Amino acid sequence: MNEAVPAGPEFLIESEQTGVLLNLGELWRFRELLYFLTLRDIKVRYKQTLLGIAWVLIQPFLTMLIFSLVFSRFVKVNTGTMPYPLFALSGLMLWLFFANAVTNSTASLVLNAQLITKVYFPRMFIPAATVGTGLVDSGISLLLLIAVAIYYGTAWTLSALLLPLFILLMALFALGVGLIFASLTVKYRDLRHALPFLIQLWMFASPVVYPASVVPAKWHWLLVINPIAAILEGFRAALTGAAIDWQNTLIAFAIILFVLIVSLYIFRRAEDGFVDVI
Amino acid sequence: MSAAITTENIGKRYRLGGLRPEHMSLRETLGDLLMTPFKKIKSGSQQQTLWALRDVNLEIQQGELIGIIGHNGAGKSTLLKILSRVVKPTTGRARIVGRVGSLLEVGTGFHPDLTGRENVYLSGAILGMHRAEIERKFDEIVEFAETAEFLETPLKWYSSGMWVRLAFSVAAHLEPEIMMMDEVLAVGDAAFQQKCLDKMSEIRRQGRTILFVSHDMSAVTRLCRRVVLLQSGRVVSDGDPAQIVNQYLSSSLNTSPSLAQKTEEN
Numbered sequence: 001m002n003e004a005v006p007a008g009p010e011f012l013i014e015s016e017q018t019g020v021l022l023n024l025g026e027l028w029r030f031r032e033l034l035y036f037l038t039l040r041d042i043k044v045r046y047k048q049t050l051l052g053i054a055w056v057l058i059q060p061f062l063t064m065l066i067f068s069l070v071f072s073r074f075v076k077v078n079t080g081t082m083p084y085p086l087f088a089l090s091g092l093m094l095w096l097f098f099a100n101a102v103t104n105s106t107a108s109l110v111l112n113a114q115l116i117t118k119v120y121f122p123r124m125f126i127p128a129a130t131v132g133t134g135l136v137d138s139g140i141s142l143l144l145l146i147a148v149a150i151y152y153g154t155a156w157t158l159s160a161l162l163l164p165l166f167i168l169l170m171a172l173f174a175l176g177v178g179l180i181f182a183s184l185t186v187k188y189r190d191l192r193h194a195l196p197f198l199i200q201l202w203m204f205a206s207p208v209v210y211p212a213s214v215v216p217a218k219w220h221w222l223l224v225i226n227p228i229a230a231i232l233e234g235f236r237a238a239l240t241g242a243a244i245d246w247q248n249t250l251i252a253f254a255i256i257l258f259v260l261i262v263s264l265y266i267f268r269r270a271e272d273g274f275v276d277v278i
Numbered sequence: 279m280s281a282a283i284t285t286e287n288i289g290k291r292y293r294l295g296g297l298r299p300e301h302m303s304l305r306e307t308l309g310d311l312l313m314t315p316f317k318k319i320k321s322g323s324q325q326q327t328l329w330a331l332r333d334v335n336l337e338i339q340q341g342e343l344i345g346i347i348g349h350n351g352a353g354k355s356t357l358l359k360i361l362s363r364v365v366k367p368t369t370g371r372a373r374i375v376g377r378v379g380s381l382l383e384v385g386t387g388f389h390p391d392l393t394g395r396e397n398v399y400l401s402g403a404i405l406g407m408h409r410a411e412i413e414r415k416f417d418e419i420v421e422f423a424e425t426a427e428f429l430e431t432p433l434k435w436y437s438s439g440m441w442v443r444l445a446f447s448v449a450a451h452l453e454p455e456i457m458m459m460d461e462v463l464a465v466g467d468a469a470f471q472q473k474c475l476d477k478m479s480e481i482r483r484q485g486r487t488i489l490f491v492s493h494d495m496s497a498v499t500r501l502c503r504r505v506v507l508l509q510s511g512r513v514v515s516d517g518d519p520a521q522i523v524n525q526y527l528s529s530s531l532n533t534s535p536s537l538a539q540k541t542e543e544n
Binding site: 009010011012013014015030032035036037038040043047048115116117118120121156171194232273275276 | 289292320358360361362363364365366367368369370371373374375376377379382383386387389391392396400403405406408409432438455517
């Protein structure tokens with residue numbers, strides 16, 4: 001009577017902590033879920049909006065206009081050869097990606113409590129999907145940036161091909177920071193309230209709307225330990241064809257890698273307990 | 279036949295009385311750090327715990343359709359959650375052979391703003407299906423759910439019956455080797471419930487293993503050849519459905535008549 005049902009994968013459920021190593025095979029098996037969760041986040045965000053996906057462009061564009069008004073009309077900030085609006089947009093585009101990705105990943109686990117308590121899948125994909133969503137947005141706003149750069153008559157060089165590399169670095173950093181905040185928020189909802197201030201503080205501590213050159217020498221170490229600074233500087237250099245400071249980029253990469261490893265460790269440690277606390 | 283699921287002394291302990299002492303807000307953590315020197319007096323009383331499951335030892339063979347019954351809070355849902363890896367047990371271990379598809383609620387992963395079509399893909403992926411698999415079964419899923427004409431409508435405008443039919447349909451086409459269902463049939467009209475029961479029989483005939491938590495005793499007796507009765511987190515009976523359902527019903531009558539109703543939440 002039984003048709004042959006293939007004996008599937010064998011799995012052990014243990015009460016002890018089974019270790020914090022990443023189960024890469026499992027992440028790979030569920031990879032399509034990451035795609036579907038990202039797709040869900042993208043689709044849901046602009047449902048029942050008139051302008052739809054255009055919001056991805058409107059946000060950085062309007063923010064660029066505001067900062068241009070303040071920092072190139074009211075207060076004159078010297079951004080070298082780069083026109084201020086282009087300078088601001090290049091910074092804001094990456095910064096908004098980071099800020100939104102971190103904010104959304106922080107809230108993501110709690111928002112998806114319903115899923116977490118009802119079905120098993122690698123929980124990491126929930127915050128990761130919000131970073132994926134931001135990555136798609138960044139791809140779109142990169143087009144806006146290129147358009148603005150063309151408008152200002154930027155001389156393109158081959159280093160423009162490195163632009164995606166810096167977006168990718170930002171994505172890795174956002175993933176790391178997002179995973180840490182997400183796993184802490186499950187227990188400590190306080191973080192949701194503290195995060196907006198932290199993000200704002202971080203923005204003004206990074207050369208998003210002002211150039212790193214205006215930072216006094218005694219504060220320069222802050223820019224070195226903040227990978228965002230190196231990413232922004234590198235991104236702008238790639239855009240204008242200026243020399244990229246590879247040493248700073250490498251330091252930033254090392255810090256990002258470290259944060260990412262720490263975040264994966266924290267997340268894996270907390271993951272099994274989410275369902276009991278959320 | 280070989281065992282699909284083997285559990286050894288599975289237990290799950292929950293803390294009672296809020297989230298203390300482990301899971302408190304940051305302010306309390308900080309406050310407690312300051313108060314630590316003065317805290318000795320009140321500790322101890324906070325460690326109230328509840329064993330939702332205790333020493334569960336089961337061996338479920340491949341191809342069995344097994345019913346799990348018990349009163350509210352007996353641990354039925356907790357057991358399914360542990361076996362489907364949603365919740366980690368406090369003690370014991372379990373060995374699972376085969377892909378597990380669990381349906382602990384109707385419409386897992388459904389998003390009200392997405393259309394029926396989008397939700398079939400999303401929910402299918404969340405329940406563990408591959409995209410190609412969903413694509414292949416898509417028409418069948420929609421046909422079974424009888425919602426073909428509403429595919430491009432956001433789910434929030436579905437009637438609750440349509441919502442449920444689509445949800446069950448996605449899950450019924452999962453084709454895992456082991457399927458776990460928690461009180462899914464309590465929804466939908468009589469005709470659709472019958473359709474669901476038929477589908478489950480079909481799944482069993484294919485040699486798949488089904489764990490089925492329900493308060494619908496007639497469905498349990500009709501479908502299952504083995505029933506497990508849980509009481510306060512322990513397995514109290516395991517075996518012949520008719521006999522155990524009787525035992526359960528009479529214990530319900532003795533303790534609290536209202537609990538025998540099948541509408542109860544678990």
